[in-house]
Amino acid sequence: MAGAGVAITGIGIISSIGKTMEESQQALLSGTHGISRIEHVDTKLRDNIWVGEIKYSNAELADLLKLPAGHNYTRTAMLGCYAAQAAVASLGSCDMDAYKTGLISSTSVGGMDYTERYFYKYLEDPALHPYISTHDAGDSSHKIADYLGIQGLVTTISTACSSAANAIMMGARLIKHGRLDRVIVGGTDALSKFTINGFNTLMILSDELCQPFDQDRKGLNLGEAAAYLVLESEEVVRKENRKPLAYLAGYGNANDAFHQTASSDNGEGAFLAMEKAFTVAGLSASAIDYINAHGTATPNNDLSEGRALQRIFSDDMPLFSSTKAFTGHTLAAAAAIEAVFCIVALQQQIVFPNLNFKTQMEELDCSPQTEARPAQLEHVLSNSFGFGGNCSSLIFSKA
Template structure:
């Protein structure tokens, strides 16, 4: 059994906006959300991050939580993005809906904050369980009363993309009629220190696919889609379709992509096959594009292996920072905005092409005829995922 997977709702919260409209306006105006950390407590005040300028208390108050709640920052961001998503999809009854959530940081921001105090102070021991990524998912699900199929995916930076793929597969196979998919991650000391220790963190804003790129900037965000079986939808606008998906792992290195982009190439090939598409049908690629030396060269080589003529492409991480597990969800929303508005989205801070590959991303918002968008999300350990979104479900 195979059914068309329609998208009926989307919601997003990132450093460039509190909702879909604000994010879109920031992209149109070329306004990035990178700044020095103010909410995150860190000694690395020189490193720019894509930070949402709301404290945990402000986030909790906005959704009406009591003071002694157990919601972590990732869960708080997730609730706000999901609220917009389900309102957009006109969903009020959560009794028959699945939820697949991607996260890597999960509640680590709270466990790292209090772990030195746990032994002698019981006050915040309620957050110990937040170390497990699934706890964040359960918090979000409980807020909305989602008690059917609930699952967590934690595959580093491809987590939300894999959540979308899993939800789409469950609908296509008839296991679910409706499912919320996406991901959430917040900034934490662990991730900021970790990427900085790998010497791939830039002290300036990122330059995806540029010859002189010198590293990424982390961000925090949450984004979700509502997926529904096309044959069950009545009197509801459809934002687009999940036309194809593919996941591959070349197991090349724990934190680096293979030199020839094998994992990325295999993921794109699988996505094209599942969509029954030739590569020339892709009109725009929202690339993973982290602005690290390794990733951008590897992804560029994978694109050259996949496409005889490279479609218009860009990385939108210059706007939000690299939002880790949420990236696939964030960039799914951006891909749908590209489809809806028939516009190519810009790659910020690009000046010179990588010498080995000579690829030039889109650098300004451009009108274009777009039917299919390919979105790439590649995680540590070689976990690579590609999604294909279509405007009309052809």
């Protein structure tokens, strides 16, 4: 399949709808969301918001990962290790030293979950000091690399809610340029008081289950998750006799250059990102069979994205849905979990539903897919947009 793109040979995921691929797939097909009240973050907003929380405590996650006592893994790092380990395990065999292997991870919150807990306490309690160095975004990537035994190119991208799409993009570039033979790409973000309150100040958190692309949508539900893909060069695929799960055919990133947080009315950045992805893939818009939209369910995003989609696809809108009503908006991890959903969609030839949709937006001429249904899928598009006008699109193709 030379020319189809970069081979995706492994995937791993943990989110509020499942700690394995199989659980996630089952939830998507049966329409079972993972949105609940928050338990593991101590916040006054508990009764006002709904979140896609992974129902493991930090201690339980540490046990699952078999971390030694006295470790300094943040929740973000633990979720990342869990999903990245699953991605590598899904390969069957994987000798980390046999090929030039790298890790491109992403996170927005980094170690903020521990910083917000100990910010002032650090000054008094030296026993907490091992967590001080876990604050930065690079920490979780280092922990994941150590956990997997990767010695090589390790770096991190943080571009808010498009982060993981950009990590996937960078990974593909490194493979194409022969700088790496294998790269683990994705993102991880844990829920934190910092981000919950941050989004609350923007008044874009819904006090109900979120309703992407609905006329009466009230905002988003936050979530936490981690997901990773393994990308491998043609040579590794051949030598190791891999059966690719799918191919990353195209990618594009563009900036809306409109406002620090809001998207432009006509979705210019989103439009440009999709156009670039088509160019890289050598495909026209009509080749796209399904779109996993960013669809956060904020008034601004869904309007801007909807308009950009209509500009690209005009009268020929493919099936589309946002899976954020299942998982919540998992920030830097969002594009990674949605990449996994796209790959599963291609493998199973199934489109996942957009939950909680009732009424078409008056500004748009299209509605999302509301039921899981079989569909012939060759190429699917995944959109992810972030603060700072950061817009990314990925195209996945059937293996």
